[in-house]
Amino acid sequence: xxxSLHIIAEKCTGCLQCEMACSYDNEGVFNPSKxxxxxxxxxxxxxxxxxxxxxxxxxxxxxxxxxxxxVINQQTGAKEVLEDVCVGCRVCTIACxxxxxxxxxxxxxxxxxxxxxxxxECAKACPTQAIVYIDADWxxxxxxxxxxxxxxxxxxxxx
Amino acid sequence: xxxxxxxxxxxxxxxxCTSEPLNMxxxxxxxxxxxLATKYLCEEIDPKVDxxxxxxxxxxxxxxxxxxxxxxxxxxxxxxxxxxxxAIACSNSGGWFGAExxxxxxxxxxxxxxxxxxxxxxxxxxxxRLLPADDLWGTTTWHTEETIKARHGDPQIRVSSIGQAGEExxxxxxxxxxxxxAAGRSGVGAVMGSKNLKAxxxxxxxxxxxxxxxxxxxxxxxxxxxxxxxxxxxxxxxxYGTQILMNVINESGALxxxxxxxxxxxxxxNISAEAMAETRKTDGKTNLLTKQACFGCTIACGRISQIDxxxxxxxxxxxxxxxxxxxxxxxxxxxxxxxxxxDLECLTYANFLCNEYGFDPISFGATVGAAMEMFEIGxxxxxxxxxxxxxxxxxxxxxxxxxxxxxxxGFGKIIGMGSKRMxxxxxxxxxxxxxxxxxxxxxxxxxxQGMGLGYATANRGACHLRSYTVASEILGLxxxxxxxxxxxxxxLVKAFQDATAVVDSSGLCLFTTFAWSLDDIGPQIDAAxxxxxxxxxxxxxxxxxxxxxxxxxxxxxxxxxxDTLPKRLLTEAIKSGPAKGKVAGLAEMLPEYYELxxxxxxxxxxxETLARLAL
Numbered sequence: 024x025x026x027s028l029h030i031i032a033e034k035c036t037g038c039l040q041c042e043m044a045c046s047y048d049n050e051g052v053f054n055p056s057k058x059x060x061x062x063x064x065x066x067x068x069x070x071x072x073x074x075x076x077x078x079x080x081x082x083x084x085x086x087x088x089x090x091x092x093x094v095i096n097q098q099t100g101a102k103e104v105l106e107d108v109c110v111g112c113r114v115c116t117i118a119c120x121x122x123x124x125x126x127x128x129x130x131x132x133x134x135x136x137x138x139x140x141x142x143x144e145c146a147k148a149c150p151t152q153a154i155v156y157i158d159a160d161w162x163x164x165x166x167x168x169x170x171x172x173x174x175x176x177x178x179x180x181x182x
Numbered sequence: 183x184x185x186x187x188x189x190x191x192x193x194x195x196x197x198x199c200t201s202e203p204l205n206m207x208x209x210x211x212x213x214x215x216x217x218l219a220t221k222y223l224c225e226e227i228d229p230k231v232d233x234x235x236x237x238x239x240x241x242x243x244x245x246x247x248x249x250x251x252x253x254x255x256x257x258x259x260x261x262x263x264x265x266x267x268x269a270i271a272c273s274n275s276g277g278w279f280g281a282e283x284x285x286x287x288x289x290x291x292x293x294x295x296x297x298x299x300x301x302x303x304x305x306x307x308x309x310x311r312l313l314p315a316d317d318l319w320g321t322t323t324w325h326t327e328e329t330i331k332a333r334h335g336d337p338q339i340r341v342s343s344i345g346q347a348g349e350e351x352x353x354x355x356x357x358x359x360x361x362x363x364a365a366g367r368s369g370v371g372a373v374m375g376s377k378n379l380k381a382x383x384x385x386x387x388x389x390x391x392x393x394x395x396x397x398x399x400x401x402x403x404x405x406x407x408x409x410x411x412x413x414x415x416x417x418x419x420x421x422y423g424t425q426i427l428m429n430v431i432n433e434s435g436a437l438x439x440x441x442x443x444x445x446x447x448x449x450x451x452n453i454s455a456e457a458m459a460e461t462r463k464t465d466g467k468t469n470l471l472t473k474q475a476c477f478g479c480t481i482a483c484g485r486i487s488q489i490d491x492x493x494x495x496x497x498x499x500x501x502x503x504x505x506x507x508x509x510x511x512x513x514x515x516x517x518x519x520x521x522x523x524x525d526l527e528c529l530t531y532a533n534f535l536c537n538e539y540g541f542d543p544i545s546f547g548a549t550v551g552a553a554m555e556m557f558e559i560g561x562x563x564x565x566x567x568x569x570x571x572x573x574x575x576x577x578x579x580x581x582x583x584x585x586x587x588x589x590x591x592g593f594g595k596i597i598g599m600g601s602k603r604m605x606x607x608x609x610x611x612x613x614x615x616x617x618x619x620x621x622x623x624x625x626x627x628x629x630x631q632g633m634g635l636g637y638a639t640a641n642r643g644a645c646h647l648r649s650y651t652v653a654s655e656i657l658g659l660x661x662x663x664x665x666x667x668x669x670x671x672x673x674l675v676k677a678f679q680d681a682t683a684v685v686d687s688s689g690l691c692l693f694t695t696f697a698w699s700l701d702d703i704g705p706q707i708d709a710a711x712x713x714x715x716x717x718x719x720x721x722x723x724x725x726x727x728x729x730x731x732x733x734x735x736x737x738x739x740x741x742x743x744x745d746t747l748p749k750r751l752l753t754e755a756i757k758s759g760p761a762k763g764k765v766a767g768l769a770e771m772l773p774e775y776y777e778l779x780x781x782x783x784x785x786x787x788x789x790e791t792l793a794r795l796a797l
Contacts, residue, residue: 036420036482038475039278043251047399052389053250054285056338066361067504069471069486129387148251150406150480 025100027159028136028143030073034153037062037071044148048139057127059136060145060154073154075145076123076136078102084135087118100159101138109133183393184246184710185209190288190310192303194377195236195295199303199310204289210713211796213720216272217687217727219243219261219290223270224730226292229737233263233369234351234376236296242283242342242382245689246711249284249390249477252402253409254691256281256477258365263738265369265376266353266545266600267619267643270734273356273370274647274686275342276476276484277363282340285386297378302330302343305384315380319349322538323358330383343381344371345540350590351375352598354545354621362507362537363476368620368642369600371540397709405694405702406480412697414657419483419693420473424511425455427624427652434656434665435759436629437515438622440522440574441551442615442748445626445756449524453514457526464490469526471505481693485509487530495531495581502534509533512646515624516547517584521554522574532584539588541598548621549601550583552613553593561608567593612749618643618740627751627768629761630655632663632671635771638745639675641731647692649678659696666760668767672774680724687727726795729779729787733797742785745772 042058050057060075082102085093092108093115095101104124111131115124124135136143138156146156158164189202205222212218219241231237240262247255258280264271283291286305293303300319301312318326327341342359348371355371356364365371392398409415418426431437432450439447451457458470467488474484487508489496496502509517509530517529536543550572556562557572564571570593572579586594596604601614601621615622620643627634632651640648651674655665663670681700685692688707700717708715735744746752751766776783780791787797 036473036475036479038479038482039477040251040253040480043478046389047251047395050389051395052391054387054389055281056285056387057389066506069474069488069505071474150253150410151482 025159026141026156027078027162028075028138028146029155029157029162031153031155032070032072034151035062035071035073036151037064038150040148040150041073041145041154044144048144049134057134059134074123076102077121078136078138083118083120084115084124087114089114096137096140099138099141102135103137104133104135106130106132183391183712184250185214186284186287186289186388186390188288190291190305192291192293192310192312193295194293194297194301194312194379197297197312199312201308211723212727213684213687213707213723214245214289215243215248215257215259215687215689216261216274217683217723219259220270220272220727220730220734222290222292223261223263224734227263229263229734230739231263233265233268233373236377238263238373239292239294240370240373240377241293242291244280244284244289245687247706248689249281250392250398250402250689250710251478252690252706252710253406253480254476254478254694255689256479257689257691258283259686260357260365260370262370262373264642265351265355265372267368268738269368269618269643269740270641270731271368271370272642272686273365273367274692275357275359275363275365276479276691277340277360278477279340279342279359279363279384280689281477282384282386284390285388286384287386287388291382293377293379296376300378300380302381302383303379304334305382305386307386307388318380320346322346323540324361324538326381327361330381334383336385339383339385341381341383343540344374345538346589347539347541347587347598348372348375350598352541352587352590353600353603354542354549354598356536356540356542358537358540364537364540364542366542367544367645392710393712394709398706401705401709405698405706408702409480409694409697414659414696415481415694416697419481419696422455423473423483423485423508425458425485425509425514427511428454428514429456430656431625434629435756435761436626436665437519438615438624438626439519441520441548441555441613442622442626442750443555444758445629445761446759447519447522447524449522450519452524453509453518453526453529458485458487458508462490464492469530470508476691479691483693489530489534490527493527493531495528502531506534507537512624513543513547516544517580518547519624520547520551521580523577523580525577528577528581531581535584535588541587544623545600545621546584546587546597548615549597549604550580552601552605552615553597554579555613556605556608556610561610566608615748615750616644617747618744620644625652626756626761627747627766628756628764629759630665631668631767631771632665632674634747634751634766634768635671635675635775636678638747638768638772639679639775641728641735648682649675650682650692651675651678653696657696660699666764668770672771672778675775676778679728680721683724683727684720687723722795726797729791729795729797732787736786742776745785
């Protein structure tokens with residue numbers, strides 16, 4: 024069963040623990056500028072929104088890559104960048120409609136979320152469960168349950 | 183590790199930016215941020231220097247844990263000789279700026295001299311430049327931040343700047359970063375303005391590493407667990423913010439009201455956390471929109487508020503209709519109870535202006551309170567105030583004075599002197615509720631006795647963030663003590679002062695200490711940094727920092743006689759409530775405090791004490 028990173032933006036406080044966990048796992052240092060997940064602050068609306076790769080089934084980045092450096096991890100469903108194959112041409116960064124694959128000037132390669140091999144650090148680091156790693160087929164389950172709970176089809180005992 | 187081991191020295195007079203290695207011997211004795219920058223300041227300036235002269239220096243300082251995943255590890259401080267106080271100043275701020283400075287590769291920025299014309303400092307990793315700020319001068323912190331980001335085409339730049347208040351020498355001007363986080367107290371913004379420095383902008387792509395990553399991840403994870411399981415840091419602060427205190431302190435009879443004439447405010451509930459969450463009748467919305475965390479913070483006490491668009495303060499002013507930094511407890515008290523004003527929307531507006539124009543809501547609100555009392559006793563009249571009726575409870579007077587003070591116009595220029603100078607000017611020095619020239623925060627020293635001793639002895643003037651004994655005396659953390667007795671408070675204050683100096687030197691936020699002791703903090707520092715950072719060593723360091731600051735103040739001309747409180751608190755008993763009949767029992771606590779500190783009866787650190795602390 025595959026899982027997906029699922030974001031519940033209304034729970035985000037903007038603390039950036041996800042960015043630090045991501046950069047630490049990937050770079051060995053705390054460095055949000057190299058994080059694969061970014062938190063955006065829509066200040067005047069009082070909203071924070073974490074955003075990262077959604078791992079498209081039919082991935083634009085993967086199709087655009089001229090050297091087949093982006094491959095599917097069959098276990099996790101993540102589209103992963105093979106660093107030793109990537110030539111840093113950045114065509115994928117143009118192809119991705121969501122902007123979630125980016126060039127790293129320090130390495131000359133592109134970076135994107137790889138779901139940490141199936142145990143994403145950002146979800147573990149989030150103190151408010153704004154980022155969760157859940158059943159890919161049922162990312163709406165909690166919301167369904169919430170609405171289900173509000174649905175009253177029982178006969179009115181007082182009637 | 184954890185330190186970047188590099189200092190940026192900016193000589194504004196010469197227009198140069200140079201890199202220096204961090205003095206690691208000093209880092210071993212003072213850790214970072216408050217402690218280490220104080221050491222640098224003491225070594226580099228004459229404590230007698232005029233705070234607003236080019237000979238004063240100001241230091242932006244981070245701690246070793248700033249920019250790491252330790253919860254709340256995003257703090258920075260500005261250390262200088264305070265414009266309001268003439269004493270050592272260390273104003274601590276959250277937001278994201280401090281972490282960005284670390285990511286650019288710097289532990290500290292030492293700023294000296296005075297630029298011939300307005301400039302801002304632009305830092306991009308190792309590249310640091312002074313750029314002209316003539317077009318930014320005379321504009322707000324909000325405009326400055328937005329303009330700098332747009333000019334450099336990079337929304338990820340973090341900005342720390344002064345508004346008109348700092349430029350115009352408002353003596354309690356603040357330095358504001360990330361729109362509504364501030365190095366707020368003691369007039370550090372006025373020092374920055376005196377140097378013709380408008381802003382420091384920073385963007386960094388370097389990483390912060392730690393000495394023992396495995397131990398660090400374990401220690402920080404354990405720390406986060408303690409925070410989430412604690413009632414204050416896990417529930418109270420995230421849900422209500424610091425404003426959870428408004429009704430609590432009012433009920434304990436220690437909420438200074440109308441310039442400390444009273445100790446309970448009948449309008450407290452109207453300006454409380456509960457009120458911020460209530461649906462407004464006017465527009466069906468709530469004042470509180472959401473909570474916000476600073477960098478790395480798993481508590482998230484920050485408030486994001488929106489003002490009622492129909493409120494008189496913002497009607498026809500759409501620039502204030504968006505969400506921005508909401509009321510914290512200290513601001514709500516100072517703008518509200520201290521003046522008898524219970525209009526939540528007005529307070530929120532005044533708070534927005536404090537951030538936008540860059541001035542400290544505590545000193546501002548308290549100074550307005552003193553002005554209102556002088557107005558009520560006839561010491562000043564509408565002739566002095568340009569026609570303003572400064573009556574206690576007047577929201578209009580408060581919002582107008584916030585507008586005037588931000589720009590240092592009209593009577594706002596007088597308010598901008600702070601309460602001590604203002605009250606002296608009109609012949610009523612006894613009405614300034616201040617110590618060493620700095621106004622009290624939101625706890626009455628008669629109703630919470632430990633706070634009285636803390637205020638009297640705080641090195642930066644009256645301050646709740648040097649020994650927050652409220653935690654023990656009211657909240658019962660780590661254990662309950664009776665707020666109305668003086669016994670045992672000398673030791674309590676000393677312990678809080680020393681531990682706080684450690685936290686303020688680490689890069690962490692003091693609010694963690696509702697849940698964390700040094701037993702939680704020590705392992706995080708020890709794993710991040712080389713050297714021995716056992717709890718015993720940290721406590722010794724905290725005491726060393728306290729005494730170093732004390733020495734600075736003594737050399738600046740302060741004596742034990744300045745460790746006192748206004749006559750009102752020492753002689754006028756609280757009239758009603760749980761603390762009825764109480765005055766501040768300072769005389770019962772101060773000699774014992776001096777003795778515990780290893781100071782003479784006049785409050786001077788003895789040679790033995792200095793030697794014991796390796797000073």
